[in-house]
Amino acid sequence: MHLRDGLQTHVTVRQRYDHLVELGSIRRDPAQLVIVAALDRLIDEISDKRLARKSSALGWLFAKRKPQREPVKGLYVHGGVGRGKTMLMDMFFELVPVKHKRRVHFNDFMADVHDRIQKQRAARKNGTSRDDDPIPPVAAALAEEAWVLCFDEFSVTDIADAMILSRLFSALFALGVVLVATSNVAPRDLYRDGLNRQLFLPFIGMLEQNTAVLNLDADTDYRLEKLDRVPVYISPLGEAADKAMDKAWAKVTHGAAAEPATVAVKGRKVAVPAAIAGCARFSFADLCEKPLAARDYLAITAHYKTIFVDHVPVLAEANRNEAKRFILLVDTLYDQHIRLVISAAATPDKLYVAKRGHEAFEFDRTSSRLIEMQGAEWLDGWAEKHPEPAVSA
Structure with a gap:
């Protein structure tokens, strides 16, 4: 723990979590502690990667030669409603030592993506861009703005979203973006019963490959308490x-x-x-x-x-x-x-x-x-x- 401006701050998610338990704000939950430990491991990996960069804050993301390290694997936490997923992710987002990070509701993120795609297509039409495919430049801009991306309540219900997620996140993961997401469903249940779901399945495999998938299997709905x-x-x-x-x-x-x-x-x-x-x-x-x-x-x-x-x-x-x-x-x-x-x-x-x-x-x-x-x-x-x-x- 550190003191900043006379106030106690926390370096790890576990320290923040324990402090809230001591204050009586939350109750210690073994299932939550598994997620806490995973988030702290991820903070350590991101910190190591950040220190290893060559020059700019995003230099290691866009280096042309093959990186020496494996990409940082993100985290996908799923479980029932009211289990504390959002609280834990918010602790992570506050404590991860990265300037270029973004915490956003998934629906808002996809609305932004569709806006960017539309603008990119308009730029191609009026001759201000030479990119025939709008996804790579949109992904590059998103990655430059935030290479740690946190989604609250990851949920795919719109076919327009489902159809572009594979290509968008293939580009984002290739650029080194680290995803941390919460959801009330496992990746395999995303877009369940959705139209043309077979076209969405490659994204599920990509998600499982680029994130560690953990189930927050707590027994209590803390919201009801x-x-x-x-x-x-x-x-x-x-x-x-x-x-x-x-x-x-x-x-x-x-x-x-x-x-x-x-x-x-x-x-x-x-x-x-x-x-x-x-x-x-x-x-x-x-x-x-x-x-x-x-x-x-x-x-x-x-x-x-x-x-x-x-x-x-x-x-x-x-x-x-x-x-x-x-x-x-x-x-x-x-x-x-x-x-x-x-x-x-x-x-x-x-x-x-x-x-x-x-x-x-x-x-x-x-x-x-x-x-x-x-x-x-x-x-x-x-x-x-x-x-x-x-x-x-």
Whole structure:
């Protein structure tokens, strides 16, 4: 341990973990300690590789002659929801001694990749680039910006993502990028039941070859242990739920009159039915029955820090598209730490009743996050991050 500016800092993930145990913030978990040890080994390997570079921070990545060392193998941690995967990865990201690193939700990363590919194709068309294939220059730019890449909740649901992942990560791994990812599924279960999945299978092999795959097999969902219900999830639907939502809306907006608004997204406009002072209100149909994607939800979070969603129905296999959007919506709100006030036909664990398909697999995480987002700890963290704005009537 070190002292910096009079404060205790930690060199290893294990030191940080033990300190949180001593404070009573977490409970020591043998399954988590296996991941802690793997993350510390990875930090040591990355540190050794960093010290071995010849010149610039990325010199060893782009050296033309064959490197003397084996590439650093990353880490892929999978397990059930609420087991502490994200907490451990965040400790790693903070402590790994690398300047060029990036921690990002997978959906946001892929939205960025598609934007870059589109710009690269436009550059080829207008003659400012000679690259016929947009993937190599995009991968090179990504690797130069961050050679340690951390993905939270790695999950592939979009065929456009699935079709480019093999080529993109083949280039990234060749450039020495080290991947650390968390997921609630093993690599072999990624994009399960997806369209043209056979074309995705090479990526799974590549992922297993370039990362150590570990299962965080803890028995406790720590999110449920911290649950302290507050009235932000209202169920079942009906007149009483509508009145409760209206009452909550009036409270957070201080009774100010809301008006329709729009959010610009890549030349399009997403309609916001009611908005005032950092608060926006939608129906489930507004957000999940229209052709919106992760980038639309991310753009909404840039403008509004409290989101109301009315009338979320119970979803079945016939509602797979709506369920996929709802999963993306909750992931985005969770990752951006947005306060969510919601009325729904059932409790989070009973919102999706289909037993087959990728969405059924993914919805476990969604229900867990909906539970956590009701907790006092989540809402206290939101309040610290987003001080209440002054609202004029």
